[in-house]
Amino acid sequence: MAAPKRLTQHDIAKLAGVSQATVSLVLNGAPTALARIPQETRERVQHVIRTTGYVADPIARRMAKGLNRILGVFTYEPAFPSAQADFFTPFLLGIEEEAQIQNYDLLLLTGAGVGQDRKIFADGNRLRIADGCLVLGREFDREELTRLVGGDYPFVAIGRREDAGGPVPYVGGDYANGTRALVEKARALGHSKLAYIGPPGPAESTADRWSGFYGALGDGLELVLHVETVGRAAEEILDALLGCGATVAFFVELADAVRVEAAARERGLSIPGDFSAVVLGSHIRAERSHVQFTAFDIPREEMGRQATAMLVRRIERGEPGSQILLTCEPVEGETLGPAKRRT
Amino acid sequence: MAAPKRLTQHDIAKLAGVSQATVSLVLNGAPTALARIPQETRERVQHVIRTTGYVADPIARRMAKGLNRILGVFTYEPAFPSAQADFFTPFLLGIEEEAQIQNYDLLLLTGAGVGQDRKIFADGNRLRIADGCLVLGREFDREELTRLVGGDYPFVAIGRREDAGGPVPYVGGDYANGTRALVEKARALGHSKLAYIGPPGPAESTADRWSGFYGALGDGLELVLHVETVGRAAEEILDALLGCGATVAFFVELADAVRVEAAARERGLSIPGDFSAVVLGSHIRAERSHVQFTAFDIPREEMGRQATAMLVRRIERGEPGSQILLTCEPVEGETLGPAKRRT
DNA sequence: ATTAGCTGCTAATGCGTATTAGCAGTCAAG
DNA sequence: CTTGACTGCTAATACGCATTAGCAGCTAAT
Missing domain, CATH: 1.10.260.40 (lambda repressor-like DNA-binding domains)
Incomplete structure (x- = not known):
């Protein structure tokens, strides 16, 4: 040619x-x-x-x-691989939407690192191609975060982050209050013996759920079972649940809830007839399970949108960046019912 | 600051x-x-x-x-919005994977145009920030494509494209042969009166299905019904199907197939007991329907991978770009059975 | 003693655009 | 006739990097 x-x-x-x-x-x-x-x-x-x-x-x-009109998107896990796809997609949806409105292109920091070992500051870091960047992932590398906060490169995290040598600009979901609201709902329905299936930390997302949960205890509410490990055999969890007399179980992971529900059904138990179940978050693929769990909604798209907007403000007007928690509305569902008097 | x-x-x-x-x-x-x-x-x-x-x-x-190690990704529809999400995601998965291997980053050309009116050459083609670009979408703007082909900017389309002032470099799925294979399968099961639910064009993807289908007719196979409009009321399609004596229906759109199947079931008809149904393509969310349709598989990830690899070769070694059609293997499914003698 | 070749660097330039300082010319007012 | 303001432009520079030509100092060979 x-x-x-x-x-x-x-x-x-x-x-x-x-x-x-x-x-x-x-x-x-x-x-x-x-x-x-x-x-x-x-x-x-x-x-x-x-x-x-x-x-x-x-x-x-x-x-x-001096400006590129490019926003970097760094994900601590590959953005698309199937398992994660549903985790990142809704965020990206919101990000893309807002980026388009603001007339920015998105640079997916893909080449950043192969496999598990993704590092923002990896050798030959290409981050600075973009005018600023959004960082997402379940767990952050604290050291890198500190470096980002300390530096002068504009970024915004998606999901709440603890201070790292200074406040981290973020847009997150208010998991603590989302969780609290569900606990209150359970209380209103007469529950008093609660089970919590999921770790208390260390990731902010899980820590917030736990603190919201734990903070709502007392005053008639009692934690009778705490299974800290995720992915435990469903049978085992179910046995523990029944053994301790809990009338409602709060699950951090939908997957656990699905498996426990299936196990319960196999034993002829019904939810919420025999005990209630609540999932602390919303999951895209929830629809696939025939059971519609009572849960709270995570406004992922909105998080993406607002984070993008904040980032653009930081870039264009030098604004300092703030910390935003979006409300997680309760999702009715069909797995939280009145407490059953256990015999 | x-x-x-x-x-x-x-x-x-x-x-x-x-x-x-x-x-x-x-x-x-x-x-x-x-x-x-x-x-x-x-x-x-x-x-x-x-x-x-x-x-x-x-x-x-x-x-x-003159080089960046950035690949542009242009989509004719927003890449993530929910409706489309499942269409683009698997491509992006393959693209990201290969890009990572080749150590390129991805630039999503998002800002290119708002809403419907996406144009590659919209604003002083920011396209050129990237070393080359992948173009995806159900339907292309022919004029733009011609300009791309005529220009000296390396690109590769995902999905077969007709010549546009010259051959278009692409990696596509071989829908024609995928379709033909399914027709042959139907023939082997004794079907002779076929129905086709979907348009014959003009997009290459639908044109290829139709040509594969139409080319396999004759020799005992007869098209007894052709519903060209997509999204027609399921009842209407069903009536037409039953009325014309077709023993098998080929659907271009999964959605149509799902709705017709539901309508049939409501009337007490069974698939493939009363008539067979075949879907011309695979759809991510197929799993969500309880029915596993007989269809062919579209190797979307592989298309993404190979297109990316081809693009990199064009960029780095100045190779001319070629046209690749990947085989679409048949998916067994449970909706294609022996032809039923209609009374 | 001159030349040739090597080492370890640097100065200078180009890439294509945006932007600023300013020049030459005109015209009107003082 | 001088001054100032305005018009219609252009020269020059910056942006951050890659790249080439080449300089100064040294060694070894002729």
Whole structure:
């Protein structure tokens, strides 16, 4: 394919009998400057541009201006691989939407690191291609986060993050209050012996659920079982549940809830007839399970949108970045019923 | 905070007590040039780079050298919005995987255009930030495609595309043969009166299905019903199906098949007991329907992978780009049975 | 003693654009 | 006739990097 050397403003200038600067001004000069170029000259230049099909090289343009209109998206796990797909997709949906509105492109930091070992500051870090970046992932590398906070590179995390040598700008879901609201609901339905299936930390997302849960205890509510490990055999969890007299179980992971529900059904137990179950969060694929669990909604798209908007503000106006927690509304579901008097 | 002034090679140079040129050479000089910089100096420079976390500005780099290690991804519809999410996600999965292997980052050309009106050449094609680009979408803008083919910018389409002022480089699925194979299967099971639910074009993807289908007719096979509009009321389609004596229906859209199956079941008809149904393609969310339709598999991830690999070859070695159709293997399913003698 | 070749660097330039400072010319007012 | 303001442009520079030409100092061979 014959690659005719790209036209430059210089070429246009020569053809129009003006200087390169004039071409640039005609193209996108400030109104004040434009006012000083007579209509006639402007038209001559425009005409040459039109007939040649010239388009300014965006690279050079950005080079001169200093801004790329590119937002980086760094994920601590590969963004698309099937298992994770449903975790990241809704965030990306919101991010893409807002980015488009703000007229930014998205750079997926893919090459960053192969396999497990993703590091923002990996060797040959390409982050700075973008004007700023969004960071997502279940668990962050604390050291990297500190470095980000300490640096002058604009970023926003998705999901609440503890201070790391300073406050971390983020948009997260208010899991603590989402959880608390569900506990209150259980209380209202007469439950008093609760089980909690999931770790109390260390990731912020799980820590927040736990603190919301734990903070709502007392005053008639009692934690009678805490299974800290995720992915435990369903039978085992079920036995423990029945053994300790809990009337409602709070699950951090939907997967656990699904498995326990299945095990219960196999034994002829019903939910919420025999005991109630609550999932602390919403999961895209929840629909696939025939059971609609009582849970709270995580406004993932909105988180993506707001985080993107905040990042753009940081980039364009130098705003400092703040910390936003979005409300997680309860989802009715069908697995939380009145407490059953156990015999 | 106004200008978080990024580090430049100049800064590094000063810190290491060398010149900017030396820094650049240490970073990526040709072996011949590198040989002339003693180990000691190189280490000094590297050390400064590491401790400061300096990264070369890719825009400037691209400006100077012309390459970026960035692949653009242009989608004719927003990449993530829920309805489409399942359409693009598997492609992106393959693309991301291969890009990572080849050590490229992905730039989602998001800002390109808002809403329906996505255009590659919309604003002074920011496309060129990337070294090359992948184009995906159900339907392409033919004019833009022609411009791409005519230009010297490397790109690869995902999905077969007709010539547009020249052959279009693509990696697609062989829908025609995938369809043909399913028709043959139906023939082997004694079917002779076929129905086709879906348009014959104009998009290549639907045209290929139709041509594969139509080409397999004759020799005992007869098209007794062709419903060209997608999304027609299920009842209506069902009536037509029953009325014309078709023993098997080929659906272009899974959604139609699902709705017709549901309508049939409601009337006490069974598939494939009363008539068979075949879907021309695979759909991620197929699992959600309780019925496993007989269909063919679209190797979306593999398409993404191979398209990415081809693009990289075009970029790095200037290869001309070719046209690849990947085999779409049949999916057994449970909706294609022996033809039933209609009374 | 001159030349040739090597080592270890640096100065200079180009990439294509945006932007600013300022020049030469005209015109009107003082 | 000088001053100032305005018009219509252009020269020059910056942006951050890659790359090439080449300089200064040294050694070894002729």
